[in-house]
Amino acid sequence: MKVLINNELQDRQEVKVDIEDRGYQFGDGVYEVIRVYEGVPYTLDEHLARFYRSSKEIGITPHLSLEELKQKLILLIKENGLNDGGIYVQMSRGVAPRKHQYEVNLTPELVAYPVPSKRPDKEQKEGVAAITAEDLRWLRCDIKSLNLLYNIMIKQKAHESGAFEGILVRDGNITEGTSSNIFIIKDRTIYTHPAGNLILNGITRTKLLELFKSKGWAYKEQAFSKETLLQADEVFMSSTTAEVVPITSIDGKPVGNGSAGSFTVEIREAFQELIKNATAA
Numbered sequence: 001m002k003v004l005i006n007n008e009l010q011d012r013q014e015v016k017v018d019i020e021d022r023g024y025q026f027g028d029g030v031y032e033v034i035r036v037y038e039g040v041p042y043t044l045d046e047h048l049a050r051f052y053r054s055s056k057e058i059g060i061t062p063h064l065s066l067e068e069l070k071q072k073l074i075l076l077i078k079e080n081g082l083n084d085g086g087i088y089v090q091m092s093r094g095v096a097p098r099k100h101q102y103e104v105n106l107t108p109e110l111v112a113y114p115v116p117s118k119r120p121d122k123e124q125k126e127g128v129a130a131i132t133a134e135d136l137r138w139l140r141c142d143i144k145s146l147n148l149l150y151n152i153m154i155k156q157k158a159h160e161s162g163a164f165e166g167i168l169v170r171d172g173n174i175t176e177g178t179s180s181n182i183f184i185i186k187d188r189t190i191y192t193h194p195a196g197n198l199i200l201n202g203i204t205r206t207k208l209l210e211l212f213k214s215k216g217w218a219y220k221e222q223a224f225s226k227e228t229l230l231q232a233d234e235v236f237m238s239s240t241t242a243e244v245v246p247i248t249s250i251d252g253k254p255v256g257n258g259s260a261g262s263f264t265v266e267i268r269e270a271f272q273e274l275i276k277n278a279t280a281a
């Protein structure tokens, strides 16, 4: 496997991570996961825009321009013969003797490589279980930072209880999933938490909102309570890797009639049509 290290493609075996890389020691960096369909990266520009925004928010200045990185990632996909999968990209603040504060002129360390990713067909068709948990993360969830400790803790809890996702609740309202955005449908209106510092504004979320608009489907970016979630007609999650997955039970109780909702299926199919059109050669 070829890995992009800063400006250069290297063999996986040759890659070395410095023990004093701040990404490794502090989680001091940002990342993205980009889905590749038929060899074509989907919404690459949107992911890179978010990557550069995240890095700016934490004061990391990339050594490559967005356009240069884009070309490197396209080369990485080509050199690895990646057809159906994902690309993981991360940038840490750089390497320095371990101390919390940093010199502003550090050179960032960029790493990108292919990761396996497959459409979760079974989950998309049958729906998945979710649990709820208090959202105890920091208040800059809009930054796609390497610090994922709380997300990991709740995802693991969900996994160990046989669920696929953990839905986070802050001050009684649903914010998002541990690695997804959450939508509910009530009386044919779709609701999702507004963008802001309490959620990561998902690229899939943004594409879905555009889709709802173009289809004339009623939607509101509006916070809703856990009670409203539990009484929704349909619930689904969205992310780059999961796309649109129905949530059919929450904390052991069925959502609606306990099977994938018909509107969710329509949304998923329309979203997959978007992907197909965007990645057609």
Ligand code: PLP
Pocket (backbone or CB within 6 Å): 151, 176, 177, 178, 179, 180, 181, 199, 200, 201, 202, 203, 204, 205, 238, 239, 240, 241
């Ligand atoms: N929210 C969180 C916390 C995430 O980690 C992710 C994806 O990893 C998402 C939302 C969904 O974002 P996207 O659609 O850009 O993958």
